[in-house]
Structures are given as structure tokens and as C-alpha cells.
Amino acid sequence: MDRITYLASAAVVGMLAVWNPAAFAQSAGPVKLGLSAALTGPFNEFGEGIKRGAEIAIEEWNAAGGVLGRKVELAEVLDDQLIPDRAVQNMRRILDNQDIVAIVAPGPSGPTLAVVGMVVADGRPFCNSQAQTPTIVHPDGPDKPPHPNVFSVAMSISSEAEKLGTAVSAKYNNIGIISESTSYGKLGAELIRKSVLGIKPNATVTAETYNQRAQDMTAQLVRLQRAGAEVIVFVGLGADATVLRKTMTRLEIALPLYGSSGLVNVAFMEGVGDLAVGVRATNATTFGQKPFPAKTQAFLDRYRAKFGNDRWYGADTENPLISMAPLVTGAYDCVNVLLSGIKRAGSTEPKAVVRAIEDTKDMPGLLVPSIAFSPKNHSAFSPSDLAIYEVKKRGDKLALDVIEK
Amino acid sequence: MNFFLTLVLTGVSVGSVYALIATGLNLSFWTTRTLNFGQGSIMMLCSFGFAFMVTNRVSLPVAIGVCFVVSALIGVVVERLTVRPALKRGGGSMGWVVSTLGLGILIQGLAAKFFGSQAVAFPEILFSVRDSVRIAGVAFSLQYAVVIAITLTVILSLELFLRHSRLGHAVRAVSEDAEFARVQGIPVDLIVVSSFVASSLLAALAGLLAAQIGGTVDSSFGFDLVLLGFVAGVLGGMGSSAGALFGGIALGIITKLVGGYISTAAEHGIAFALLMLILALLPNGFFGRNEVRRA
Numbered sequence: 001m002d003r004i005t006y007l008a009s010a011a012v013v014g015m016l017a018v019w020n021p022a023a024f025a026q027s028a029g030p031v032k033l034g035l036s037a038a039l040t041g042p043f044n045e046f047g048e049g050i051k052r053g054a055e056i057a058i059e060e061w062n063a064a065g066g067v068l069g070r071k072v073e074l075a076e077v078l079d080d081q082l083i084p085d086r087a088v089q090n091m092r093r094i095l096d097n098q099d100i101v102a103i104v105a106p107g108p109s110g111p112t113l114a115v116v117g118m119v120v121a122d123g124r125p126f127c128n129s130q131a132q133t134p135t136i137v138h139p140d141g142p143d144k145p146p147h148p149n150v151f152s153v154a155m156s157i158s159s160e161a162e163k164l165g166t167a168v169s170a171k172y173n174n175i176g177i178i179s180e181s182t183s184y185g186k187l188g189a190e191l192i193r194k195s196v197l198g199i200k201p202n203a204t205v206t207a208e209t210y211n212q213r214a215q216d217m218t219a220q221l222v223r224l225q226r227a228g229a230e231v232i233v234f235v236g237l238g239a240d241a242t243v244l245r246k247t248m249t250r251l252e253i254a255l256p257l258y259g260s261s262g263l264v265n266v267a268f269m270e271g272v273g274d275l276a277v278g279v280r281a282t283n284a285t286t287f288g289q290k291p292f293p294a295k296t297q298a299f300l301d302r303y304r305a306k307f308g309n310d311r312w313y314g315a316d317t318e319n320p321l322i323s324m325a326p327l328v329t330g331a332y333d334c335v336n337v338l339l340s341g342i343k344r345a346g347s348t349e350p351k352a353v354v355r356a357i358e359d360t361k362d363m364p365g366l367l368v369p370s371i372a373f374s375p376k377n378h379s380a381f382s383p384s385d386l387a388i389y390e391v392k393k394r395g396d397k398l399a400l401d402v403i404e405k
Numbered sequence: 406m407n408f409f410l411t412l413v414l415t416g417v418s419v420g421s422v423y424a425l426i427a428t429g430l431n432l433s434f435w436t437t438r439t440l441n442f443g444q445g446s447i448m449m450l451c452s453f454g455f456a457f458m459v460t461n462r463v464s465l466p467v468a469i470g471v472c473f474v475v476s477a478l479i480g481v482v483v484e485r486l487t488v489r490p491a492l493k494r495g496g497g498s499m500g501w502v503v504s505t506l507g508l509g510i511l512i513q514g515l516a517a518k519f520f521g522s523q524a525v526a527f528p529e530i531l532f533s534v535r536d537s538v539r540i541a542g543v544a545f546s547l548q549y550a551v552v553i554a555i556t557l558t559v560i561l562s563l564e565l566f567l568r569h570s571r572l573g574h575a576v577r578a579v580s581e582d583a584e585f586a587r588v589q590g591i592p593v594d595l596i597v598v599s600s601f602v603a604s605s606l607l608a609a610l611a612g613l614l615a616a617q618i619g620g621t622v623d624s625s626f627g628f629d630l631v632l633l634g635f636v637a638g639v640l641g642g643m644g645s646s647a648g649a650l651f652g653g654i655a656l657g658i659i660t661k662l663v664g665g666y667i668s669t670a671a672e673h674g675i676a677f678a679l680l681m682l683i684l685a686l687l688p689n690g691f692f693g694r695n696e697v698r699r700a
């Protein structure tokens with residue numbers, strides 16, 4: 001091989017080494033994002049919420065001229081019905097599309113945990129808006145390095161557990177926990193136990209589990225009652241919380257009921273009616289401030305103009321459903337995180353975007369009022385972004401009031 | 406004592422729903438030796454449709470009437486389009502398992518399409534969740550009491566019908582030997598389709614009662630309950646009304662006692678292991694009988 005041929009070969013190899021097909025493919029057309037979520041099926045409140053939040057954020061960016069002078073497009077929107085296997089298939093399709101430059105994570109933990117490995121191997125920026133399991137972002141613990149390209153604005157169960165543990169240990173010495181038998185539920189129960197015992201080492205904590213869609217929770221409740229529980233903390237979703245609240249009423253168990261954010265969703269409020277009064281649950285501070293901050297109000301106005309008073313917003317225009325915060329606004333924040341990263345990087349090249357996202361500081365958000373990341377911390381949500389709400393009766397309506405920030 | 410009694414009373418109540426479902430499965434088993442595995446979707450459709458109608462201000466009696474009429478029609482469809490064609494092929498075809506399940510999944514998908522996929526509140530039909538009586542110092546919900554009373558009434562009525570009415574005798578004749586019954590002039594086809602209609606009506610009734618207990622219903626409602634109803638039927642002895650009642654209540658009590666005394670996480674696991682043991686010793690269940698088939 002002569003000298004010229006050698007140099008030419010080296011130059012080609014060097015160009016190939018730095019060439020990124022995603023960045024190349026994106027140099028002209030719109031900036032394309034992808035997502036897989038539960039758009040149909042029994043859990044479509046999660047996926048449809050993500051899609052709606054993402055759509056509004058993209059419309060705002062496009063109205064302002066797009067990013068890097070190009071329009072933004074939600075190019076791959078795939079339905080996984082919250083089934084992990086299907087989420088994996090969808091994510092494979094998204095990752096095989098080299099035009100996609102950033103990805104919004106599937107909803108809850110099951111499908112997100114199923115895809116996170118392949119996303120990490122790929123390297124394109126990935127933002128989680130709903131899944132609460134901390135290991136999605138920090139696989140080896142909160143003090144250890146995060147996955148390089150995985151970011152989260154979601155309410156983590158660790159934040160909720162800390163908030164709930166602090167709240168109940170301030171008032172009670174014997175705490176009963178009922179959690180769903182999923183990894184999310186078990187982790188939540190364990191973190192609450194640790195939080196309580198960390199604050200009050202002599203407290204008694206008893207934990208019971210149930211299978212999702214259980215029709216009765218008598219065994220769990222009488223066991224907690226026998227253990228002398230003074231309060232019940234619930235980790236699960238609203239439809240199951242309905243069964244819990246009704247079973248408590250049937251058994252005449254009048255203990256205070258606290259719960260994670262899934263407790264006070266539409267299914268629970270409609271399912272138990274006035275029995276919801278007095279129930280306390282954590283949720284984002286997003287809709288706890290009245291009047292709403294200008295950014296929140298602007299989002300709500302745009303949402304209602306686009307989708308109306310739908311099942312996510314609720315019938316009461318002045319008081320949107322609090323479940324909108326984790327279900328819809330997280331995806332809105334995620335898209336803004338990803339596109340802001342692209343804008344600051346001046347490129348769609350994955351490593352540059354990831355570095356730019358890690359430099360995010362004090363970015364206004366909805367689910368997280370002030371979004372910040374660092375190379376060591378890829379989770380923006382903290383316990384201070386949570387409040388404890390109580391269901392109260394106002395006239396003939398049920399409303400949620402912040403009772404503890 | 407209160408701990409034990411609370412678990413037993415709840416077990417009897419929950420088990421009554423399983424018994425009702427098992428009785429519905431028995432009806433088609435008597436006439437065709439098949440089971441409608443789409444029963445769960447009928448439970449779901451009736452309760453989901455009922456909740457939807459009541460939310461849209463349809464009166465309770467009209468909503469219940471519509472539920473039962475639609476469920477009866479589905480019973481006809483199940484027999485005509487899924488079971489009969491599969492049985493016609495003969496040869497011990499198990500096609501009816503797939504086709505009844507398939508129809509159930511189709512109904513589930515259609516319900517999700519038209520009513521939405523999210524859980525919706527189910528209204529209280531009989532008594533409020535707060536209504537209760539005290540039994541030996543333990544609060545016992547009247548909503549549960551209604552479930553037990555209705556289940557006992559249905560099963561007793563069914564037994565009286567089978568033993569003391571001409572039509573009941575005809576059903577038993579079809580159950581014993583359909584071809585011989587046809588030769589005797591018994592309208593076998595009508596009795597078979599009627600058994601599927603009655604089976605669907607019982608599923609609808611079980612759906613309404615179970616949804617009232619849980620308080621919400623979604624498009625996935627019913628599948629788990631049918632599985633437990635099937636287990637109750639097998640435990641008691643498939644085809645036996647007394648067996649359905651015994652199996653349902655036994656299953657309910659065992660799961661609650663296991664949950665209460667051993668572990669709520671193992672509620673179903675240990676209970677099912679016990680049932681497997683029982684069935685190993687009594688393959689036909691407690692009230693089942695050995696069948697003698699012609700060569």
C-alpha cells in the first residue's frame with residue numbers, strides 16, 4: 001500500500017468512526033421523536049396522557065419556529081398496551097429508525113424497565129415521564145452513576161415514600177401498608193418502611209400485598225387491624241383503592257388512609273364517592289397552587305382548547321384533575337427537556353445532546369417546577385416537588401386541597 | 406374469634422360469586438359437555454354496559470333489562486357460532502375452547518372500543534356499602550348478604566326446576582343422551598340453545614353482583630372471576646349444582662383463611678395448591694360422578 005492510499009484509507013476510516021447516521025439523516029428534514037406507550041387497552045390513561053402532553057409541547061416548539069431551524073415531529077407513536085414484550089418490539093422499531101433523534105419513555109415501570117437496556121445500548125437520549133422505579137435511571141442506587149442517556153422527570157416512588165413516611169411517622173407509631181404485588185408496589189412498601197423506621201426507629205410497620213384487580217381486601221385489612229395499625233398507607237392504583245376503601249367501610253375500619261399518587265385518580269373518586277373524603281395522598285405540587293402559575297395556566301388553556309374537558313382534564317374547568325400532573329404534564333416536560341438539549345447542543349448527535357441535557361439548570365417545568373440535571377443526577381423530581389393533598393367535600397363536589405407541602 | 410369469623414363470612418360471600426359463575430358454566434356442560442370460557446366477557450359487558458347506561462341517566466330497571474336481553478342474545482350467538490360448529494366436527498374436537506375464548510376476547514375489545522378502557526364507577530344497586538348487620542359482633546355487609554341470598558335462591562330454583570318440572574326432566578334427558586332424547590321427541594336444539602341463554606344470564610347476574618362489591622368495572626373485568634368459578638366447578642364436581650355451591654364457598658373460605666392466617670401474598674398460591682391436592686385424591690371433585698361413555 002503506497003503512502004497516498006494509506007492516508008486516504010485512514011481518512012475514510014476516521015470519517016466512518018465519527019459519522020452518525022442519525023445526525024446525518026436528520027440534517028435536513030424535521031427533528032423526529034419517538035414513543036411507545038399504552039394508547040389502547042385497560043391502561044391507556046397512561047399512554048394517551050403521554051401522547052397528549054408530548055403533542056402540546058411539540059406544537060409549542062413548532063409555533064416558535066421549531067428547533068435548529070427545523071420543525072419537530074412525533075414520528076413514531078406506537079401502542080404497547082403496557083405490555084413489556086410489546087414495548088420491546090416497539091422500541092426495536094423506533095431504534096431501527098435512524099431518523100429518530102430522541103425518545104419519550106413508555107408509561108409505568110414494567111414496559112420502561114423492559115426497554116431501558118436496549119435504549120442504553122443505543123445511546124440516543126431517552127426521557128421518562130411516568131415510571132416511578134428509581135433503578136430505571138440509577139441502576140445501582142441513587143448515589144451511583146446513572147444510565148448515560150436516560151433522564152427522568154417522573155415522580156419517583158422513592159420521593160413519594162419519603163414524603164409519606166415523613167407524614168405518617170409524625171403522627172402515628174403503628175403503621176400498616178397495603179401495596180400491590182408488583183415490583184412497584186413492593187418497592188414502594190419497602191421504601192416507606194425504611195423512611196418510617198429511619199425517622200422513628202421504634203415504630204411498628206406491617207406490610208400486606210394484594211393482586212391487582214382483587215375484588216376484596218378483607219384478609220389484608222384484618223391482618224393490619226390485628227397488628228394494631230393506627231393508619232393505612234396504600235401503594236397502588238385508584239381502581240384497587242376503590243376496593244380497599246369499600247372493604248374498609250364494610251368492615252367498619254375507620255383508620256386514616258394515606259396513599260401514593262395513584263390513589264386519588266378518577267376511578268377512585270368516582271368509585272367511592274363521598275367515602276373519598278378525608279383520604280390523603282401525595283401528588284405533584286403542580287395543581288396545588290391557586291391561582292395557577294402562568295406557565296401551568298397556559299398549558300391548561302392549550303390542553304382544553306385542543307382536547308376539551310376530557311377524562312384527563314375532568315369536568316371542572318377551574319379544577320383540573322390532579323392525576324393530569326403525572327399522566328400528562330410529565331411528557332410535556334420530557335419533550336421540552338429533549339428539545340432544549342438538542343437546541344443547546346446545536347446538533348442531534350446523541351452524545352452532544354446528552355451532555356447538553358446534563359447541563360440543564362432551572363428549566364421551568366410543569367410536573368417538576370424547576371428542572372435540573374447533572375452528570376451524576378439524571379432524576380429531576382425530588383420530594384420537595386410533592387405535596388400531601390386531602391380529599392374534601394365542597395358543595396356537591398369532591399376537591400383536593402394541599403394540606404402539607 | 407372475630408378475626409376468624411370475619412374471614413369466613415367474607416369467604417362465603419366471595420365464594421358465592423364463584424358458585425354462581427360455576428353454576429352458569431354447569432348449564433352448558435349439562436347439555437353439550439362444553440363450557441363457555443367467554444363467560445367473563447358477558448359479565449364484563451353487562452356490568453360495563455349497566456354502569457354506562459346508569460351514568461347516562463337510564464333507570465336501573467331498564468338498564469338491568471337491557472343487560473339481560475343483550476346477554477341472552479350473546480348466549481344464542483355463543484351456541485350457534487362457536488359451540489355448535491365445533492361440535493359438529495366431532496372427533497373430540499376442542500375447537501369450542503378456542504372459539505368461546507375468542508368470542509370473549511372479541512367482546513372485550515369491542516367494549517373497550519365503545520365504552521373506553523378505563524375503570525368506571527359502578528353504581529350501588531342493592532343496599533349501600535355502609536349497610537350492615539352484626540353477626541356475633543362482626544359487621545357483615547348487606548351487599549354481601551344479597552350475593553349469598555341470590556346465589557342460594559338461583560341454585561335451589563335450578564335444582565327444583567330440574568327435578569320437578571317437565572322441562573327440567575327434558576334437560577336431564579338431553580344431558581344423559583341427546584340422541585335418544587331427540588328420538589323421544591324432545592326439542593334438543595331448543596334446550597341446548599336455552600342452556601346457553603340461561604348460562605349467559607347467570608354470568609350477567611354474577612357480573613352485576615361482583616361489580617357492586619368492587620365498585621369499579623373495566624373491559625378486563627370478569628376473566629379472573631371466571632377462572633375462579635371454573636376452579637370452583639371442578640372442585641365441587643363439574644355438572645353438579647350442589648358441587649358448584651360447595652366448590653365456590655370452599656374456594657372462597659380457603660383463600661380468605663390462607664390470606665388471613667398464612668400470607669396475603671400466598672392467598673391464591675397456597676389455596677390452589679390445596680385444591681390440586683384435593684383433586685388428586687378426588688378427580689371428579691366432591692360431588693362429581695364418573696361418566697360411562699359408549700364405545
